[in-house]
Amino acid sequence: MQTFSIKNGEMMVSKEPGAVLEACSVGANLAVCIADANAPVAGLALFVLPQMPQMPNAFDEAQERLPALAAMSGLPLFFKRMLQEGLSMDNMKVWIAGAACFFSGPADLSLGSQTYTAVKKILEANKIKIAGEHVGGQFKRCVRLVVGQDGVQVSFDDQEVML
Amino acid sequence: MSDDYNAPDFTLERIFEKLVNLPTFPKVIQKALALLKDPNSSIAKLAELLRYDPAITANILRFTNSAHFGLAQRITDLETALTFLGQQHITEILLASASLPYLNTPIAGYRMEPKDLWRHSIATAIAAETLAKLCSYPDPPTAFTGALLHDIGKIALNIFVGERLEGIFQLAKQEKMLFTEAEWRVLGGDHAVIGAEILQLWEFPHDIVRAVRNHHDPDLYIQDTLSAIMALANILVIQMGIGLGADAFRYNVHAELLNKLRLTRADIHRCVAMILLDFNRSQDMLNLE
Known part of the structure; x- marks a missing residue:
C-alpha cells in the first residue's frame, strides 16, 4: 500500500x-490529522509557524510551496481540501x-507552543473538537494514519501510542 | 543506575588521543576555500586546483545544470561553471561535497539514521547563513562553514565510544537531564568539545572552533556573535524536526539569545520560512532525499 511522507509545511x-x-x-512543528473513516478520506498537514511571516521577496513562493507553513492560513485551506475530497463535518x-x-x-x-495555540484557537472558533492529542515533551515523534481506519499512531522515545 | 556513570574514566583523553586517526578534512577543499577568500586569486586558479577531483567536479557541474538555475544550454566545463556559480555557491558545494563522507553515516547512539546528520548539518548551515545576513554579521560564509560541521564530534563519539552512547541516552532520559550533562557524566566532555578538538586538528579558523565548542553551552554561546548564531541556527533546525537525534530537545536555551542578536519573534518566523525554502532547494540539488 502506498505511503506518503509529509514534510514541514506540506499537506496531503x-x-x-x-x-x-x-x-x-x-x-516543535505540529501534525494535524483529519479523517472521516466512512468517506473514506484522511489528511495530514505539518504546520511550522502560527502565522505567515512578512516576506516581501518570497511570500508567494512560500504560500505555493509550503501551504501548511502557517496554521492561520494553512488550516482553513487544509479543511477546504478535505471537504472537496468528501469529508463530512x-x-x-x-x-x-x-x-x-x-x-x-x-x-x-x-515555535511549538505558538503553533499549538494558533491551531487550538482556530479549531475552538469553529467548534471543532480534538479527538486526541500528544504534544509537548523533549522528543521527536513519528505520526501515522491510515486512510479508512480510526485513530492515529504516534511513535516517540521507543514508545508508541494510539490516539 | 550503574556506577559507570558516577565518575569520568578519562574517556575524553582517550578519545582525543584517537582523533589523529580520523581521516583528515580534504586539503584540496581547504586550499580552495583559501583561494576563494584571496582577492589576488582567480577562477582559473581555482579550476586548476579542483579539476583533478572528479567527485567535486561532478557535483559542481550537476549543481550548475540543475533545474534551480534553468539554464537553456548545458555547461560542461568546470571553469565556466565556477564563473557562473559565484563564491557563495562554490563554497557551499565544496563544503557539502567534502563533508558528505563524514556526515552521511548512521549514529546509533543518537538514534540517527544515515543522512540524518547530513540533513541536519546542511539545514543548520543554511540557517546560520540566513541568520548571519539578518544580523549583519560580516562573514556569512564562515557561519555556514562552522554550522555545517557543528556536530562533527558526534561522529567521533560514534566511532570511538559508540557502545556507550546508548547509556548516555538512557541516563538523560531517566534522570531528565540535559543531554550534554549526560555526556559529561559518562565521558568527561560533550560532543561539542570533541568537535572543536577535531576542527582544531584540521586547522580550521579559531572563530569556527570556538563557535562549535560553545554551541550547546548557553553561558558560552551568549558571549560572541558567531557562537550565538550557530546556537540559534541549531535550535531552529531542531524545532523544524530536520535530522533529529535522540538528544534533540534535551537542552536549555539562553533567555537572552534573541536579544544578543537583536532579533524579534517576527524575525524568527521569517527566518524559519526562508530556511525551509532554501533547505528544500538544497535537497533537490544535492539529492538529499
Missing part, C-alpha cells in the same frame, strides 16, 4: 483506502501531535 489528502500518511521527525475526527519543547527557553523561540 488521500481517498485511497489503506494508504498511509506519515510525518516522521516531528519536532459530522463524521470527521481531528488529532494533533508534536509541539516538542526545550527544557527551558524564551517564549519567542517556542
Whole structure:
C-alpha cells in the first residue's frame, strides 16, 4: 500500500483506502490529522509557524510551496481540501501531535507552543473538537494514519501510542 | 543506575588521543576555500586546483545544470561553471561535497539514521547563513562553514565510544537531564568539545572552533556573535524536526539569545520560512532525499 511522507509545511489528502500518511521527525512543528473513516478520506498537514511571516521577496513562493507553513492560513485551506475530497463535518475526527519543547527557553523561540495555540484557537472558533492529542515533551515523534481506519499512531522515545 | 556513570574514566583523553586517526578534512577543499577568500586569486586558479577531483567536479557541474538555475544550454566545463556559480555557491558545494563522507553515516547512539546528520548539518548551515545576513554579521560564509560541521564530534563519539552512547541516552532520559550533562557524566566532555578538538586538528579558523565548542553551552554561546548564531541556527533546525537525534530537545536555551542578536519573534518566523525554502532547494540539488 502506498505511503506518503509529509514534510514541514506540506499537506496531503488521500481517498485511497489503506494508504498511509506519515510525518516522521516531528519536532516543535505540529501534525494535524483529519479523517472521516466512512468517506473514506484522511489528511495530514505539518504546520511550522502560527502565522505567515512578512516576506516581501518570497511570500508567494512560500504560500505555493509550503501551504501548511502557517496554521492561520494553512488550516482553513487544509479543511477546504478535505471537504472537496468528501469529508463530512459530522463524521470527521481531528488529532494533533508534536509541539516538542526545550527544557527551558524564551517564549519567542517556542515555535511549538505558538503553533499549538494558533491551531487550538482556530479549531475552538469553529467548534471543532480534538479527538486526541500528544504534544509537548523533549522528543521527536513519528505520526501515522491510515486512510479508512480510526485513530492515529504516534511513535516517540521507543514508545508508541494510539490516539 | 550503574556506577559507570558516577565518575569520568578519562574517556575524553582517550578519545582525543584517537582523533589523529580520523581521516583528515580534504586539503584540496581547504586550499580552495583559501583561494576563494584571496582577492589576488582567480577562477582559473581555482579550476586548476579542483579539476583533478572528479567527485567535486561532478557535483559542481550537476549543481550548475540543475533545474534551480534553468539554464537553456548545458555547461560542461568546470571553469565556466565556477564563473557562473559565484563564491557563495562554490563554497557551499565544496563544503557539502567534502563533508558528505563524514556526515552521511548512521549514529546509533543518537538514534540517527544515515543522512540524518547530513540533513541536519546542511539545514543548520543554511540557517546560520540566513541568520548571519539578518544580523549583519560580516562573514556569512564562515557561519555556514562552522554550522555545517557543528556536530562533527558526534561522529567521533560514534566511532570511538559508540557502545556507550546508548547509556548516555538512557541516563538523560531517566534522570531528565540535559543531554550534554549526560555526556559529561559518562565521558568527561560533550560532543561539542570533541568537535572543536577535531576542527582544531584540521586547522580550521579559531572563530569556527570556538563557535562549535560553545554551541550547546548557553553561558558560552551568549558571549560572541558567531557562537550565538550557530546556537540559534541549531535550535531552529531542531524545532523544524530536520535530522533529529535522540538528544534533540534535551537542552536549555539562553533567555537572552534573541536579544544578543537583536532579533524579534517576527524575525524568527521569517527566518524559519526562508530556511525551509532554501533547505528544500538544497535537497533537490544535492539529492538529499
